[in-house]
Amino acid sequence: MKAEKRKVKIAELDHLPKQIGKEVHVNGKSIALFHLENGAIRAIGSTCPHTNGPLAEGIVSGEYVFCPLKNWKVSLITGEVQKPDDGIVETYKTEIHDGFVYIEV
Template identity: 80%
Template sequence: MMKTIEIVKIMELESLPKQIGKEVHVGGESIALFHLSNGDVRAIGSRCPHTNGPLAEGIVSGEFVFCPLQNWKVSLVTGEVQKPDDGAVPTYETKVIDGYVYIAV
């Protein structure tokens, strides 16, 4: 059975500060949304696979976020935790259209 993908309008881009995460809830999913310093918008599962830490509250560095509880480094591109730690969070495709952020869920 194929999974249905829904494109959901989330918020105005200008209301999403750069380098600060925001947790949003879309279609039953808890998602951490980030506006990077290079202008990209990234979305990943909001909970660290290690301690269930709130990734939206983590420190952003480049295309990574550090879990605020145990400092695990999670890629905002692939969702994978940097070695030597193991784990991953889901990633979500984002688009900015006419100044609004959309997420595919």
């Protein structure tokens, strides 16, 4: 039986600088949260599938983040590592309501 997902208020939008990741913890999960230049909010698992590098500390470029340890490029939309490297991190649905960011977990 699959657990029901719920939305968790995680941050105030005005407190999330653009292009800089923030690591948050929800229900025992470590999540990297990103406020992109285009205003979108993306959330993915916080560790690189290759080195366990802290993705929230990576450099953001468009819809990707680069692992700060080995420079692997991870999609903030799909969680997939760009080829020729291989791997995937979990992605989380985000929403903004009344100036607050919510993550579905």
